Amino acid sequence: MIRSARCGGIELGAGESITPQRHLYDELVHVVAGHGFTTIWNDRGDRTTFEWSDGALFAIPLNVHYQHHNASRVDPARLVATNNAPVYMNLIHNLDFIFGTDFDFTDRFTGDTQFDGDTVDQGFRLWETNFIADVNQVPLIKRPTRGGSNRQLELVNSSIGAHLSEFPVGTYKKAHRHGAGTHIVITSGEGYSLMWREGERIETVEWKRGAFVAPPDRWFHQHFNTMPQFSE
Structure with missing residues (x-):
């Protein structure tokens, strides 16, 4: 069976950060507990940082560099993430390409991209947001x-x-x-x-x-x- 998506959890100890990473697949992140911030940047120099706390939902733009940080010096932060990595791995069969491509998708992220909760109502119950x-x-x-x-x-x-x-x-x-x-x-x-x-x-x-x-x-x-x- 070809799997279409995978899910995983992340726990960041007090004051911890994940290692910066980049990948050629989409990922949604939900904050289960804690508060912190995420920094996103690309190779052409666009960069932004936004804060999150318990209950937040956001997406990692395609193929950007990113790093999650736990802002608390006392409590852990827990995140759960869903991505479509299996689709890319089944189709491409080359991890160096998936994790090492240097193309910047400026239709997904530029220096003007804001993670401030603004939404666009597209009708039919659909919201576009970051x-x-x-x-x-x-x-x-x-x-x-x-x-x-x-x-x-x-x-x-x-x-x-x-x-x-x-x-x-x-x-x-x-x-x-x-x-x-x-x-x-x-x-x-x-x-x-x-x-x-x-x-x-x-x-x-x-x-x-x-x-x-x-x-x-x-x-x-x-x-x-x-x-x-x-x-x-």
């Missing part, structure tokens, strides 16, 4: 045919799609299925999901704030909220 300070504060739009409310997101023209979903306590989201590579982070509330392959036994997965769920390829899944404010 940075969200707190995903739990994003205004959502009701979607009765699926259950609850949601908002589609596009960050720094990334090829990775994202959305937020919320539904009231005691309700659920309509069962659905799709291909592999979807990563669900629970940002608030408690509940459970039913997941099953067509014609096979239904499995129950309980979750609460901070949980991570990845429905397998083409498995049906349905989310049930037993406390207020579920987000996907």
Whole structure:
């Protein structure tokens, strides 16, 4: 099976930073806990730094250099990141090219690119933005045919799609299925999901704030909220 996306976690100890890196694939980052800042730059000299804290969501522009820093001298910071590295690795088969290409994608990042939370409403529930300070504060739009409310997101023209979903306590989201590579982070509330392959036994997965769920390829899944404010 060709995997379409991968997810990983990062914990930065008090005052720590990751090693600067660069790669030819898109990445979305969600801040689970802590506060800090990220510096982004390219080879032509464009550079910016923006701050983040618990609940933030942002994307790393394609093929920039970047470095995450924990601003606290006491507490750790935890980040969870989703990227489409498997797509590039399956297609290109050359890690030196993926991690060593020096091309600057100025349609994704220049010195004028701001990570200040500005959004452009494109209609059809789609927001274009570079940075969200707190995903739990994003205004959502009701979607009765699926259950609850949601908002589609596009960050720094990334090829990775994202959305937020919320539904009231005691309700659920309509069962659905799709291909592999979807990563669900629970940002608030408690509940459970039913997941099953067509014609096979239904499995129950309980979750609460901070949980991570990845429905397998083409498995049906349905989310049930037993406390207020579920987000996907």
